[in-house]
Structures are given as C-alpha cells and as structure tokens.
Amino acid sequence: MASEEVCAPSRQPGQSACAHHPGRTLTLFCDLCKDLACLTCLSTVHKGHEMRALSDLTTSTRAKIQQYIDTTEDRQCLQLIQCLTWAEDELMQTSHRYDRLTEKIVQQGKALKLKIDVITCMSKGLYKQLEEENKRKLQIYITDLHTRLDAVNDNLRNCKHILAEGTDIQTYDTGYELITKPIQPLPIQPSRHCFTFVPNEAPSSCLEKAFGELTTSAEHKPLIHTEKMMEFKSEDFISSICPNRDNGAWICNHGNTVTLLDKRGKTETVLQYKGPIRDVQISPNTQNLWLCSDDNFEIMECDTSLKQTTTRFTPDSKVYCLCVTVDEHILVGSSKKIMKYTPCGTILLTSGKATTKTSFFKRSAPLVRSAYRMSECGITRHVAVMDMDKEEDGGQYQKQVLVIDKDFQELFRYKGDLPHTRGGCKMDNPFSPCDVQFDTFGHLVISDRANGCIRLLSGDGQFIRLLHVDAIDAGVIGIDHKNVLWAVFGQVNVKILKYYE
Numbered sequence: 001m002a003s004e005e006v007c008a009p010s011r012q013p014g015q016s017a018c019a020h021h022p023g024r025t026l027t028l029f030c031d032l033c034k035d036l037a038c039l040t041c042l043s044t045v046h047k048g049h050e051m052r053a054l055s056d057l058t059t060s061t062r063a064k065i066q067q068y069i070d071t072t073e074d075r076q077c078l079q080l081i082q083c084l085t086w087a088e089d090e091l092m093q094t095s096h097r098y099d100r101l102t103e104k105i106v107q108q109g110k111a112l113k114l115k116i117d118v119i120t121c122m123s124k125g126l127y128k129q130l131e132e133e134n135k136r137k138l139q140i141y142i143t144d145l146h147t148r149l150d151a152v153n154d155n156l157r158n159c160k161h162i163l164a165e166g167t168d169i170q171t172y173d174t175g176y177e178l179i180t181k182p183i184q185p186l187p188i189q190p191s192r193h194c195f196t197f198v199p200n201e202a203p204s205s206c207l208e209k210a211f212g213e214l215t216t217s218a219e220h221k222p223l224i225h226t227e228k229m230m231e232f233k234s235e236d237f238i239s240s241i242c243p244n245r246d247n248g249a250w251i252c253n254h255g256n257t258v259t260l261l262d263k264r265g266k267t268e269t270v271l272q273y274k275g276p277i278r279d280v281q282i283s284p285n286t287q288n289l290w291l292c293s294d295d296n297f298e299i300m301e302c303d304t305s306l307k308q309t310t311t312r313f314t315p316d317s318k319v320y321c322l323c324v325t326v327d328e329h330i331l332v333g334s335s336k337k338i339m340k341y342t343p344c345g346t347i348l349l350t351s352g353k354a355t356t357k358t359s360f361f362k363r364s365a366p367l368v369r370s371a372y373r374m375s376e377c378g379i380t381r382h383v384a385v386m387d388m389d390k391e392e393d394g395g396q397y398q399k400q401v402l403v404i405d406k407d408f409q410e411l412f413r414y415k416g417d418l419p420h421t422r423g424g425c426k427m428d429n430p431f432s433p434c435d436v437q438f439d440t441f442g443h444l445v446i447s448d449r450a451n452g453c454i455r456l457l458s459g460d461g462q463f464i465r466l467l468h469v470d471a472i473d474a475g476v477i478g479i480d481h482k483n484v485l486w487a488v489f490g491q492v493n494v495k496i497l498k499y500y501e
Contacts, residue, residue, distance in 0.1 A: 011036060013173040020045050026169065029054050036172070054168050061175035065159050068178050071305050072156060079186060080149045087145065090192075091138045098131040101195045108197075123197075130193040137190035144187035182343055183303070185285030185328045191379060223501040224456065226467050229484065230496040232265030237491035240279045240321075243480035245287060252277045254294055260304075263496060271307065283324045284378070290330065292319045299330060301343065313345025323374035323383065331383065333371025335393045338385065338408060351408040367410060368402055369395035373476070377438040380459060381406040384436045384444055401436050401446055403461065412461045414446070419463055427451045435476045439483045441500075447474040447487060454487055456499070467499045 011019050011026070018024040024038035031050040042051065105123050162174045236253050243249040244260070248268060252258045254276050260269040271289075278294035289302040291309075297319040302309040315332050323331040329348065330341045340349040351367045370388035377384070385402040389395030401414040416431020432450035439445060444457040445467065452474050454467040468487065475488035485497040 013177075014169060016167070016169050027054050028052065029057055029172075036169075054172065058168055058171055061171050062163060064175050064178060065163060065171070067306065069156055069159050069163075072152060075305070076152060076186075077149065077156075080145055080152065083186065083189070084142065084145045084149070087138055087142045087189075091135060091142065094131060094134050094138065094192075097195050098127055101127055101197050104197050127195055127197075130195060134190075134192045137192060141187060141190045148184070148187060183286050183288070185283070188285075188326055224465060224467075224499055225501050226497055226499045228495055229498050230263050232494055234261075234265065234488075234492045234494055238476060238488045238494070241476050241478040241486050241488060241494075242280050242282050242289075243478045243484065243486050244282055245481055247480075249478055249480075249486050250280050250282065250289060252280045252291075254278060258289070258291065258302075261494075265494060269304070269307075271302065271304075271309070273309070278319065279321045281322045281324050283328065284326050285328055290322055290324050292322050292332075299332065299341075299345070312343055313341060315339060315341075320370060320372050320388075321374055323376055325376045326378055326381070331374055331376070333368075333374050333385065336366040336369060338368060338371050338374070338383075338404075340408075349408055351404075366394070367404070367408065369393040373435045375437045377442050377459065378440060379442040382411060382438075382459070383408075384438060386433050386436045386446075399431065399433050401433055401444070403444075414444070414457065414461045416448070417463065427453075434474055437477055437479045439479050440481065441483070445477060445479060445485065447477045449473045449475065452489065454485070454497075468495070468497055470495075 016026055018026055018036075018038035018041065021038050021040040021044075024040050026036040026038055028037040028039070028041065028046075028051045029035075030037050030041075030046045031052065033046065033049065036054060037046045037051065102124060105127070159174060159178075162170050166174065234251070236255070238251045239253050241249050241251045248260050248262045250258055250260050256273050256276060258271040258273070258277055258280055259267055262268055273291075273293075275296065276294040277291050279292050281290045282288070283290060287304075289304055291300045291302065292298070293300070296314065297317075298311050298314050299319070299322070300309050300311050312330075315334065317334045317337075319332055319334055321333040323333070325331060328343060330343060332339045332341060338351040339347055341347050353364045353366055368385055368387050370390040370393045371385050372388040373386035375384050376382070383404050383406070385404065387395075387400050387402050389398045389400065391397060398415075400416075403411045403414070405411055416427070416433075418427070427448070429450035432448060434447045434449040436447075437445045438459075442459040443464070444455075444459065444461070446455045446457065447453075448455055450473065452470040452472055454469075454474060454477065456464045456467050458464055467485070470489045472490040472493070475491055477488065478486045480486070483498075483500050485499060487495050487497060489495065
C-alpha cells in the first residue's frame, strides 16, 4: 500500500546529495512529493511512491527553459527595448516642447509689456517646474527599465549556460524556478504633464485673460466619431470579452472554455478548464490572462504563450468579476464588497460602507451591493464598478455605475442622467447598465442593456454623447489599448467600433 506521507523539501538549489541519506546521490523524482530522491529513499521516506529517473525529466525541463528563452527574447526584451526607445525620445522631446512653449510665453509677455511681467515670470516658472517633474519621472522610468532589462538578460545568460553546460540538478532547479517564480510586471510608464499655451489675440481689461490660457492636462481632447470597423456573430453567447494587444479578444460564456477570437470572429485558441469560468481579464503589464471560476471561486492566472494556468488564491465569498490593475493588483467584485489582492492572494483592502443622508437621519449601507463588472482608469487609477444591486445582496435592482478612488473612497455615482440640452438622447427605458470600461483618455464607456446603446462619459461622470445605438440589447464590452471598442449585442452579435479620430 502506498505511503501517504509527503516529504517537505529540504534540499538547497545545486545540492546533489540526498538530504535524508547523506552520501547518496539524487537520481530519482517523486511524482507524489514533487521532490528529488535517492535510491535509499525508495524504501524509506518515499516508500510506495511513483518514481521516475531524474534524467527522464531533463528533456522536458530543457524544453521549458528553451521556451522561456524564446518567449522572453521575442516578447519581454522587445517590450523593454521599445519602452526604453520611447522614454529616451520623450526625454529629449520634453526639453524641446518646453523651449517652444517658453518662447511663446515670452513673446506674449513682451507684447503686453510691463503690465504682465509678473504673470510672465509665474508662467515660465510653472512650465519649468513641470518640465523638471517630467524629466525626473522619465529618468526614473529609464533607470527602472535598464535595471529590469539587465536582470532579464542576466537570467537569459544563466538559462543558456544551463542548457549548454548544466547538470541535471542545475537544469531541474532552473526549470523549477521558472515555473514557480511569478513573472515580474514591466515598470509602470510615468504619467506626465502636457504643456500647452494658447495666446489671447484680443487682449481685454483682464490681465490674466489677456496673457493667455495655461493648461497642464495630461492629454489633448480627442475628436469623437463612431465608425464600425467589423461585425460578426459568435457561435455561443458571450458573458465576458477582453481585447488583447494583437487585435483579438478573449471571451467566455460561463462554460468550461475560454476562447481567443480574431477581429473577424475566427477562433484562434481554446483553453479548456474543469469548471465554468465566470470572468476573464488581461494584465496590462504581463498580458497574462486572469480568470475566476464560477463554482469554487478560484482566481487563476494563465500564461497564454505556454497555455499554462496556475491557481493563485480563493476568496472567502462568491466572486462576480475581476479587474487587474496597472499596479498588478487583483480587484475582486463580490456580494456587498470589493477586495484588493496581491497576485499571490494577500488581501490589501476591502471596501467599507457608504453613509446616505436623509431629512431625518444618516443611513449606513455597503459601498456596493453587487459588483458585477469593474475597470481601472490608467490615468487616475480610479475604478468604475457596475453595481447590479441584486435583491439577494440586499439591493433593489437599481443598477448604477459607481466610481471610486484607489483607496475605495466613493467619488460619484452615475444613474443614467442625461442633459436636457442634448437633443435625441431621450431614452425609452430606465437606465440598465451591463458593463463599464475606462478608455486610455480616462473617459467612461457604459453599455446600457435595455436601451441598446453605448454611452460615453467624462472621467468625472458628465455625459458626452452616445457612441452607438442598436436595435437589440447591449451586452458586455471591452476596449483595447488603441481605444477600439468590442461591443456585444443580443449576447452573440459582436461589433468592433472605433470612436476617436
């Protein structure tokens, strides 16, 4: 009868002698304990366990190491080099922009002569401060990228050395470390100030207005015009859609599969799981998939290049949705709360309660009732939550969109209000949000199921316009890094929309 004892590994990396039997060489691998063993272990600590020769693992382990080398050289190193190229160019362009803007400021100051000398000095000082801040952030970013690139190259050299000259033990150790060690995200690209200066060509009595308008917005306002790029019908209904960086999108349907579709709806990859998958999201840093199980609520990470999925942690309550942040934290939407975890499952933050004032008293209730969909803004780090407000969670099915900061403090709630001044925006049905996403400009994009439309809001919740109106119900949505919108209508009809010029 096989022994049920599982031995805790006590061997140091590179050690070839058995920790349980000194003097004996490790030549076996125990499938039960996932540890190395010697021949004497067969009759002692690994008695009855299924064993394999260590040399039999070498071929598969070397293949994993080679796959890591190929993937890292082709993807991660390229990403780091591209980021370095961009950052170094941006560092140089920052000074050029400052010089051009300063020249405009000085010319306008001379035109107004002595009366605006004070404003001129203040404006130059402001831009100089912003320039120094941008340069400081970019220099730190470049240093971080160099450090990361050096670390990756060192790791690659070590892997190549192991493949060329490594022993079985060294090969096993290196392969084991690659499997168990989490992939480090890329350094976060710094947020920068954007310099603009608009001279006032018709000076008035107001000195500040005569001087011009100073702005420090992070981005310029884009022109908005919706254009349908592609349309197709899915073979199955879609409960979650998440575009990747390769013009495709991962979808799931509460079934046992997660599928990668190209922009024409053709299936490229199918990942099979033992249980139903409720939600799928992509890490903005590693591009790995994060999934949540619909039956046991496990949170899993999948390296799609290796098609290898690892269970990271299991929350203590039902999971409705996921969101992977730029800081590589995992936000979990649940009943009456939102939780923030590290990738390893350490809980960092849990949402509390919100206080509602009435005419006579204050009422305390959960900040969110049913967090069904979530999205993080890459600029402000604000988080938008589609609250289903289900009765089973103590709600009244008054669906709304909640926006909170990174510390889970409420900023505002959008309940479907439309400005009276905008013609043609009157809705036939009550506001019924199905999904919410932030785009790269910090705008909110909301699908309104009952009204079959997609709404565009500013980052502070002000209605901008309708992006699309359809004849059937609007469903889940996803936005890629180029602000291309994947919208599902009637659960199976996918429309790919471009709404920025």
